[in-house]
Amino acid sequence: MCENLLLVCAVFRIAVYTFFRRLCGFGPPPVKPNFTVLCLGLEGSGKSSILAVLSGEKYDDISPTKGFSIKALLFDDCIVDVKELGGGESVRPYWDRYYGGAQGIIFVVDSTSSDEKLKLASNELHKALGDPVLDDLPLIVLCNYQDKQEAKSPTQLQEILEVNLEDGHRTWSIHGCSIHDKDSIKHSFQELNKVLLHPKSHSKVNHSDNKDFSRL
Numbered sequence: 001m002c003e004n005l006l007l008v009c010a011v012f013r014i015a016v017y018t019f020f021r022r023l024c025g026f027g028p029p030p031v032k033p034n035f036t037v038l039c040l041g042l043e044g045s046g047k048s049s050i051l052a053v054l055s056g057e058k059y060d061d062i063s064p065t066k067g068f069s070i071k072a073l074l075f076d077d078c079i080v081d082v083k084e085l086g087g088g089e090s091v092r093p094y095w096d097r098y099y100g101g102a103q104g105i106i107f108v109v110d111s112t113s114s115d116e117k118l119k120l121a122s123n124e125l126h127k128a129l130g131d132p133v134l135d136d137l138p139l140i141v142l143c144n145y146q147d148k149q150e151a152k153s154p155t156q157l158q159e160i161l162e163v164n165l166e167d168g169h170r171t172w173s174i175h176g177c178s179i180h181d182k183d184s185i186k187h188s189f190q191e192l193n194k195v196l197l198h199p200k201s202h203s204k205v206n207h208s209d210n211k212d213f214s215r216l
């Protein structure tokens, strides 16, 4: 009997609290849109490090990703669950098993790689883009390791990776970044977020207000 009374009092207190919050204009916080994005790239290209930098974690002792890992990144305007797929030779053949549910693609390249490694990166990128599950999903290519003198520029890498501008059906952009420059990483992710949040304004027609973006 006494327990029931306590329960009724607790429910009453919650109801009064909720009523006054609403009355004062303090509704529940708005729910942010949530997206799922794939993060691909060869081993050592810096995927885990980039995600650690963005989420404010330590990045000086990161092990190669075995299989895959998921990290939720909180931005001002949305939450992005990034699914990183390990880039090692033994993991890459299984990438496509994890494509389901993706709404965008991040492809990370080590800009200091040898020609041979860049060719491999290009093959893996185009194999992924050719998968019907990833058809038309927005893409950002991150040219990482830009802190290194020998790094190739995004313009050079665009050509080497054969990111073709002409036969456009996908919104994409290419950016230079480094784990020692958080702003460069954040800026690139925000470009992707813009497309995820406003897919219509980034529809298949080229638009002049976003010169960064092209079509692939």
Ligand SMILES: Nc1nc2c(ncn2[C@@H]2O[C@H](COP(=O)(O)OP(=O)(O)OP(=O)(O)O)[C@@H](O)[C@H]2O)c(=O)[nH]1
Pocket: 041, 042, 043, 044, 045, 046, 047, 048, 049, 050, 059, 060, 062, 063, 064, 065, 066, 085, 086, 087, 088, 144, 145, 146, 147, 148, 177, 178, 179, 180
């Ligand atoms: N100098 C420099 N080092 C970097 C950069 N990005 C990553 N690294 C280093 O490269 C190493 C490998 O980085 P990871 O983040 O593990 O690479 P990954 O792409 O996640 O590799 P896998 O999980 O094996 O596919 C780490 O020791 C990082 O500190 C960068 O922009 N500049």
Ligand SMILES: [Mg+2]
Pocket: 047, 048, 049, 063, 064, 065, 084, 086, 087
């Ligand atoms: Mg990793």
